[in-house]
Amino acid sequence: MAKLQADVDNILFEVTPKVKELAKICEENNRIEKELYTKYEVKRGLRDLNGKGVLAGLTNISDVSASRVVDGKEVPCEGNLYYRGYNIKDLVKGFLEAKHPGFEETTYLLLFGNLPNKTQLKEFQNILAERRTLPPNFVRDVIMKAPSRDMMNGISRCILNLYSYDKNADDTSIPNVLRQSLNLISQFPMLMVYSYHAYNYRRGEDLYIYAPYPELSMAENILMMLREDRQYTKLEAEILDMALVLHMDHGGGNNSTFTTHVVTSSGTDTYSTIAAAMASLKGPKHGGANVKVTQMFEDMKNTLTNWEDESQIRQYLVDLLDKKVFDKKGLIYGMGHAVYSISDPRADIFKAFVKQLAVEKNCEAEYALYEKVEHLAPEIIGEKRKMYKGVNANVDFFSGLVYGMLDLPPALYTPIFAAARIVGWSAHRLEELKNVDKIIRPAYKPLAPYRDYIKLDDR
Structure with a gap:
């Protein structure tokens, strides 16, 4: 039995000599000369030489500004980020001076377009708090089984599994997608922290699963659930909260948000869309x-x-x-x-x-x-x-x-990014569903010459 398992592991999880041989053929037949990208004016990365992106859509949600027009010419300037027209620096300054968390307030802004008043903010905080729960036995049946060493993969698996618990999973109407989005935003810290603890438990460490407290902010709950003693300082919570706000969105063209637009345009469900965005964010050139x-x-x-x-x-x-x-x-x-x-x-x-x-x-x-x-x-x-x-x-x-x-484990660095960016993904998904009814399909120029089929015996 042990030998059989070793053979299976070798076949499935090792790059065998035969696979290496095939990989060389694969590389050779997938090579495209770089000069051809210039010849056919292909915007690699959908950007020009100055880094300016190809216009692929319209958005009201956020804006990234890095240049201004002087004497009719576009020149670089200090960078600015706007959420629904508000400068991120003003938003951060506002909630820091008011001495209240910014995550919930900024989430409301990105989803609904305006800053909430005190009553609206309190109601919204309650909406998020009551959704900080998972289906019965979800932790045991999903999170604790086959935990991944990479938290982004583990969380994505959890998100895809939540589809099975949603009786209206495929309904892409705005009210239903908003419901799903609010659920995922609220549940994400639990999926993240519990997945981390589950993996550590499999490695022989103590297991502790704490339920979130409704009176705590998103950042406070993350720190509380993560630490065995549930303790954190005011400064720690304040800085983590600010980090979540800074990472919430970054224009419609960043890789994971563009992925959200692309996948949403196909008409698929919310869980598949967010899992696709997670796959993008995981990459070392993006959130990783x-x-x-x-x-x-x-x-x-x-x-x-x-x-x-x-x-x-x-x-x-x-x-x-x-x-x-x-x-x-x-x-x-x-x-x-x-x-x-x-x-x-x-x-x-x-x-x-x-x-x-x-x-x-x-x-x-x-x-x-x-x-x-x-x-x-x-x-x-x-x-x-x-x-x-x-x-x-x-x-x-x-x-x-x-x-x-902040003594946060490196395994959660990118998931914390995702815990914030899921707000932006949700806002952009809702915007795409409301305004665009065409599937996104850019063009690729074919280079391979047409060839006549050769029968197997004649090759």
């Missing part, structure tokens, strides 16, 4: 980048003999671009953005709180290293690479450091 930043800095700290030596830091960054260190992909993670060329407003907001948290957590040396890399990286990238637009620290650059100082 915050984990890569953290891993990169861990490698950097282990490599440098002196964190304050700028020449050592510079050499490490050069080696990163030359594919000599870390994952040898030639990337400085957390630097650069498809839209922003001068500054990422989310990173600017984060940075102010990172410094405050670093002092409280006695992490000033680590913060200083991040600052040095933030300063040096754009210069080094400019020296080593052909640049079409500016490079700056993006939100992922600081978010991993923040989550680390």
Whole structure:
């Protein structure tokens, strides 16, 4: 039996010599010369050389602004992010000064288009609180069975399983999709935290499953459910809440939100749509980048003999671009953005709180290293690479450091991003259903010549 299992594992989960041989054939017959993309004016990544996206739709939900018109010419400017027309900096300042959580208020704004008054906000908080529950035995039957080492995959599986419990799962009317969206937004922290605990339990750690408290905010419940002693500080909850708000949405063209539009346009159900968006966000070029930043800095700290030596830091960054260190992909993670060329407003907001948290957590040396890399990286990238637009620290650059100082496990860095972005996905899905009735289908130019069929005996 053991040998049989080993044989099965080898076939299913190992890249065998035969598969390697076939992979070489696959690679060779899938190669397209890069010059052809230029010849046929293909916008790779659906962006031009300056990073500007191809116009694929219209939205009222959020706007990413990184340029302005001066003397008839478009020039880069400090980046700004708007939710329903409100500058993200003003929204964050507003709820911080009022000393109340921002997640629920901003969720209302993105879903319904306006900021709520006190009565509306209280009612909405109650709506979300009463939906922080899962179907009977869902934790035992779904979450505890075959937990995944990758939380994004585990959560996606949970979301797809929720389809089976919904008697109106395929109804794509606005009221029903709103119901499903409110459920998933409220349930997501439970799916995330419980999946994490279930995986740890399978590895021999203690299991504790805490129900959320209706009187707590989304951020407070995440911290409470995550920690065995249920304890968290006011500053920790405040910063996590702010992080959720900053990650809620980022225009209609970011990869996972565009995925939401594409999949919604096919007419499929909400659970399939959100699972598809999750698959997109998981990628290291999208939501998974915050984990890569953290891993990169861990490698950097282990490599440098002196964190304050700028020449050592510079050499490490050069080696990163030359594919000599870390994952040898030639990337400085957390630097650069498809839209922003001068500054990422989310990173600017984060940075102010990172410094405050670093002092409280006695992490000033680590913060200083991040600052040095933030300063040096754009210069080094400019020296080593052909640049079409500016490079700056993006939100992922600081978010991993923040989550680390909040004692959040790296396995949950991207899921926390998703716990926020599911609000934006839901808003965009509702907008797509309301306004567009055509399936999204861009064109691809075929390059393969037509050939006559050859019978098997003649090949």
